[in-house]
Amino acid sequence: xxxxxxxxxxxxxxxxxxxxxxxxxxxxxxxxxxxxxxxxxxxxxxxxxxxxxxxxxxxxxxxxxxxxxxxxxxxxxxxxxxxxxxxxxxxxxxxxxxxxxxxxxxxxxxxxxxxxxx
Amino acid sequence: xxxxxxxxxxxxxxxxxxxxxxxxxxxxxxxxxxxxxxxxxxxxxxxxxxxxxxxxxxxxxxxxxxxxxxxxxxxxxxxxxxxxxxxxxxxxxxxxxxxxxxxxxxxx
Numbered sequence: 107x108x109x110x111x112x113x114x115x116x117x118x119x120x121x122x123x124x125x126x127x128x129x130x131x132x133x134x135x136x137x138x139x140x141x142x143x144x145x146x147x148x149x150x151x152x153x154x155x156x157x158x159x160x161x162x163x164x165x166x167x168x169x170x171x172x173x174x175x176x177x178x179x180x181x182x183x184x185x186x187x188x189x190x191x192x193x194x195x196x197x198x199x200x201x202x203x204x205x206x207x208x209x210x211x212x213x214x215x216x217x218x219x220x221x222x223x224x
Numbered sequence: 225x226x227x228x229x230x231x232x233x234x235x236x237x238x239x240x241x242x243x244x245x246x247x248x249x250x251x252x253x254x255x256x257x258x259x260x261x262x263x264x265x266x267x268x269x270x271x272x273x274x275x276x277x278x279x280x281x282x283x284x285x286x287x288x289x290x291x292x293x294x295x296x297x298x299x300x301x302x303x304x305x306x307x308x309x310x311x312x313x314x315x316x317x318x319x320x321x322x323x324x325x326x327x328x329x330x331x332x
Contacts, residue, residue: 141321150312150323150324150325150326151261151269151312151314151323151326152323153320153321153322153323156321164319166319166320167319167320168320200268200269205274208256208257208259208274208275209256209257209316209321210257210259210271210274210275210314210316211259211261211269211271211314212271212274212280213271214268214269214270215268216268217268
C-alpha cells in the first residue's frame, strides 16, 4: 500500500539549516509528485513546495529563497532542505503524495517534528 | 495567492445533528480543485472529500460536499462522535496551493 515516512533532526539551533527525508513505498517517484506541508503547533497547514515526477520543482514564494526540494528516485526518497531557520519554523513537517489531475494530496506521511531552539 | 476563509472556526454539535461548515475563496476556484481534509488530534491530515463533492475511500456517506466558484461547504447529515476533528479546505488555482484555517468540530 502507499506509505510515506518522514525523518528529520528533531531539534535545530536558530540560523542553522535542516534536511528532512521522505521515504515512500507503494508507488514510484517517477509517476507521482511529492509535496511538503508544515503545521506550526496549534495552527493550520502551510504548503511549502513540490517536486514533480519529472524532477521539476515549485515553491511557496514566501519561503522560496530558503527552500530546496530534491529526490533520489532509485531510493524512493525526497529531500527537503531549509536554511536560516528561525523559531517560527518550529512545526510538524509532512510529505504528501500529489495527485496531478485533481491537484490534491491523497496520501500523507505521519510527519516529523522540528523544533528550532537554542 | 488565493486565500481560503473557513467558518466557523469552532463549532459544537450533538450526535444526530446536521452540521455545515463553509470555505470561501478570495478568487474563483475550479470545483475540480477544491478539496477537504480531516485531521484528528495528533494525527496527519487525511483526504476526505475531493473535487468538491467526491468522498474519499472509506468516508461515511453522511458526509457531503458542494459548492462552486468562491463558496464551498461540507455537510454532515447526522453527526457522530467519531467525526470530532478539524476540517481543512484546500485549493489549487495556480501556485501556491493554499489551505483554509480549519473548522474544529466538537461533539457535545
